[in-house]
């Protein structure tokens with residue numbers, strides 16, 4: 001994979017899938033801006049990348065806060081001159097059956113997973129278009145393709161991310177900017193560790209490969225989609241789920 005001195009911004013880089021994406025990009029020579037909500041989360045990730053000889057900076061931002069995203073993006077674009085790669089990975093779940101789902105849980109999931117993509121893609125996507133180069137990778141979910149009982153908010157957010165990605169892929173295509181989604185299945189992170197053993201067993205039973213995926217499984221394809229070589233791929237959804245949603 002080729003990354004000619006590229007600069008990437010990865011949201012949710014403090015843990016799990018985002019951390020693996022940040023580390024994989026950094027190992028390939030990319031300068032990585034690690035965004036997460038909590039400074040105690042993205043800080044050590046950026047420090048570890050730097051200690052290993054890579055280039056990284058931690059920037060704590062609440063991705064659901066449009067004004068905070070715009071301010072951070074402006075400062076980072078002024079500092080680095082450009083951001084070539086945007087990975088919208090930050091996400092949360094607030095599961096519950098629809099009858100019991102509060103509007104606050106609906107809003108939190110939509111704002112953190114979906115509206116954050118709007119904020120970052122608007123702030124960074126247009127400068128990418130002006131530079132005639134960019135790679136946007138949005139981390140959706142198989143739930144955005146096939147749904148899941150108890151996750152109406154999350155399914156709507158992830159399905160929305162997929163549709164949003166296709167729309168901006170069409171808008172940005174002529175300007176050398178690609179936009180794609182990765183749709184993970186059931187991956188070993190803090191997000192799935194909170195599920196009971198029984199729920200985890202039921203989920204794994206639906207996976208033809210009979211195991212959970214690793215953050216690296218998502219990081220590898222994300223890095224490829226962010227590379228020079230993926231320049232003719234846009235508006236696509238890549239399911240990485242051990243065969244679960246086929």
Ligand code: NAP
Pocket residue numbers: 011012013014015016017018035036037038039041042061062063064089090091092112113139140141142183184185186187188189190191192
């Ligand atoms: P995770 O381990 O829970 O990590 C989530 C990351 O997102 C954390 O770094 C967190 O920041 C950050 N984040 C959450 N809310 C934020 C906010 N408002 N502002 C800034 N950062 C915020 O989750 P994960 O499992 O790695 O999931 C990463 C992405 O993959 C999510 O979009 C998730 O929906 C998607 N996904 C995961 C799975 C799975 O099985 N794990 C499956 C399909 C899709 P802090 O560290 O500061 O809290």
